[in-house]
Amino acid sequence: MILRVSTKGEYGVRLMVDLARHYYSSRPRSLTDIAQAEQLSLAYLEQLVKLLREAEPPLVVSTRGAHGGYRLSRPPEEITMGEIVRVLEGPIAPMICATEGEMTQICSLLDSCKTKFLWARVRDAVAQTLDSMTLADLVGASEQETQNAPTHFISISDIRVAPSSAI
Amino acid sequence: MILRVSTKGEYGVRLMVDLARHYYSSRPRSLTDIAQAEQLSLAYLEQLVKLLREAEPPLVVSTRGAHGGYRLSRPPEEITMGEIVRVLEGPIAPMICATEGEMTQICSLLDSCKTKFLWARVRDAVAQTLDSMTLADLVGASEQETQNAPTHFISISDIRVAPSSAI
DNA sequence: CTTAATCCGACCTGCTCACTAGGATATATT
DNA sequence: AATATATCCTAGTGAGCAGGTCGGATTAAG
Numbered sequence: 325m326i327l328r329v330s331t332k333g334e335y336g337v338r339l340m341v342d343l344a345r346h347y348y349s350s351r352p353r354s355l356t357d358i359a360q361a362e363q364l365s366l367a368y369l370e371q372l373v374k375l376l377r378e379a380e381p382p383l384v385v386s387t388r389g390a391h392g393g394y395r396l397s398r399p400p401e402e403i404t405m406g407e408i409v410r411v412l413e414g415p416i417a418p419m420i421c422a423t424e425g426e427m428t429q430i431c432s433l434l435d436s437c438k439t440k441f442l443w444a445r446v447r448d449a450v451a452q453t454l455d456s457m458t459l460a461d462l463v464g465a466s467e468q469e470t471q472n473a474p475t476h477f478i479s480i481s482d483i484r485v486a487p488s489s490a491i
Numbered sequence: 492m493i494l495r496v497s498t499k500g501e502y503g504v505r506l507m508v509d510l511a512r513h514y515y516s517s518r519p520r521s522l523t524d525i526a527q528a529e530q531l532s533l534a535y536l537e538q539l540v541k542l543l544r545e546a547e548p549p550l551v552v553s554t555r556g557a558h559g560g561y562r563l564s565r566p567p568e569e570i571t572m573g574e575i576v577r578v579l580e581g582p583i584a585p586m587i588c589a590t591e592g593e594m595t596q597i598c599s600l601l602d603s604c605k606t607k608f609l610w611a612r613v614r615d616a617v618a619q620t621l622d623s624m625t626l627a628d629l630v631g632a633s634e635q636e637t638q639n640a641p642t643h644f645i646s647i648s649d650i651r652v653a654p655s656s657a658i
Numbered sequence: 659c660t661t662a663a664t665c666c667g668a669c670c671t672g673c674t675c676a677c678t679a680g681g682a683t684a685t686a687t688t
Numbered sequence: 689a690a691t692a693t694a695t696c697c698t699a700g701t702g703a704g705c706a707g708g709t710c711g712g713a714t715t716a717a718g
Contacts, residue, residue, distance in 0.1 A: 326576055327617055328495040329585040329610060331707065337606050354663065368708055370665075377665095389716025390662040405609055409493055418496040438629045439504050442572055443496060446620050450494055453616040454609075462605045498676060521694065535677055537696075544696095556685025557693040 327450075329413065336372045336412040337405070337462075338362050343384065344400040344459040352386070352393030372412065379411040400463060406454035416451050418443040494617075496580065503539045503579040504572070504629075505529050510551060511567040511626040519553070519560030539579065546578040567630060573621035583618050585610040 339358055346353045355373060359366040373394060376383040383403060384394045396403060410416065506525055513520045522540060526533040540561060543550040550570060551561045563570060577583065 325582065325584055326496055326500060326580040327493065327583055327585040327614055329493055333493060334586055334606070337609065341605060356663075365708070367710075371708085374665080386664060387716085388664045388714075390660095391717060392663045392715080394664090413493040415492065416494055417492055418494040419501055438508060439501070442504065442621075442624060442629060445624070446617055447494055449616040449620040450613055453613050457609060457612070462609060497674095523694080532677070534679080538677085541696080553695060554685090555683075555695045557691095558686055559684080559694045561695090 326418075326446075331368075332372060332375075333409055333413045335362070335364055335369065336376065337408060338364075339369060339372060340376070340383070340396070340403070340408050340459055341462050343394060343396050344403075344463050347396050347400055351391065352395050354393040357393075375411050376408075379407075383408060383411060396459070399460075401458050401460035403459045404455050405457045405459070405462070406451060408459070409454055416447055416454075418447050493585075493613075498535075499539060499542075500576055500580045502529070502531055502536065503543065504575060505531075506536060506539060507543070507550070507563070507570070507575050507626060508629050510561060510563050511570075511630050514563050514567055518558065519562050521560035524560075542578050543575075546574075550575060550578060563626070567626035570626045571622050572624045572626070572629070573618060575626070576621055583614055583621070585614050 339362070342358050342362060343353060355366055355369050358364070359369050373384060373386075377386055377394075382397045385397050386392065386394050406416075506529070509525050509529060510520060522533055522536050525531070526536055540551060540553075544553055544561075549564045552564050553559065553561050573583075
């Protein structure tokens with residue numbers, strides 16, 4: 325499994341999508357509510373949201389105390405999925421070879437790291453895919469009706485549903 | 492780190508590239524030689540090559556005994572990197588959500604798995620990148636001179652060198 | 659001043675990765 | 689036939705990390 329999205333990434337994205345759906349609400353959204361809606365552990369979500377809050381620049385802002393909670397720091401269409409995933413999962417690097425050290429020497433010596441180009445290509449493909457989508461894209465059409473008009477979103481026909489069998 | 496290439500994938504691809512470089516040799520190439528050339532553990536390579544040999548269809552063929560070793564089962568230009576990586580790393584699935592079960596229910600119930608489309612897109616991007624490259628593409632131009640003329644390869648100018656800092 | 663929320667760090671537990679070890683089997687060379 | 693050189697096979701193992709839990713401190717609304 326070359327593409328490994330941990331629960332950090334999975335839950336974190338769901339959290340952000342939830343916040344995006346409630347972006348136009350007057351009150352911040354509490355983790356308790358999110359945890360209940362998404363059936364996730366509150367304590368674990370606290371860890372994830374910390375990453376999103378301490379990111380530079382921050383992806384969410386918090387208000388403490390009763391009736392507190394979280395909001396997106398920016399409108400959904402200005403937050404790319406690439407930003408989110410990088411904060412949660414770390415840099416998109418297929419292997420240590422990206423932050424090279426000894427590896428570089430071995431590679432150049434043995435002339436075996438033609439493979440580096442392969443991994444770089446794959447990495448760029450992932451990065452570009454993530455960077456070209458925003459939170460607004462992920463909040464489906466069903467939500468859009470009940471909220472303010474979105475600036476842009478993908479229609480159902482745009483979505484290429486993947487075959488059930490794993491590729 | 493969303494893109495996680497384990498040593499299986501890394502070493503395995505290097506092994507295959509090595510075999511591709513020696514594809515036109517009259518004798519099979521032994522793991523001992525590969526291990527030495529690539530500075531890898533012989534015992535570990537044995538495990539990896541087993542996967543490649545038992546794949547359906549096989550990616551390498553072996554000849555046992557003294558002066559034995561391995562060959563590619565097909566010419567380098569007929570073996571895609573997608574095949575190799577899938578054999579070594581398993582299916583390209585970002586999460587269990589691909590081989591769904593309980594997840595499907597929760598997703599449809601909570602309507603939170605708009606995120607599924609995101610991961611499906613990323614997965615397809617990786618799959619397409621890997622499937623569009625062959626072993627022949629990875630064996631660099633320097634090799635090509637000393638061997639038979641290749642059917643196709645990428646030139647240096649095609650290669651988009653990634654920045655040293657991880658994306 | 660009680661309740662509801664964010665914040666913070668320590669801890670734990672099971673799983674997987676990345677090997678190593680030790681052999682059994684097959685074949686070319688001498 | 690004997691030896692050297694290979695592939696083949698299975699088990700075990702140690703470290704590290706994913707995926708949380710737990711207990712408490714701080715902050716603000718009613």
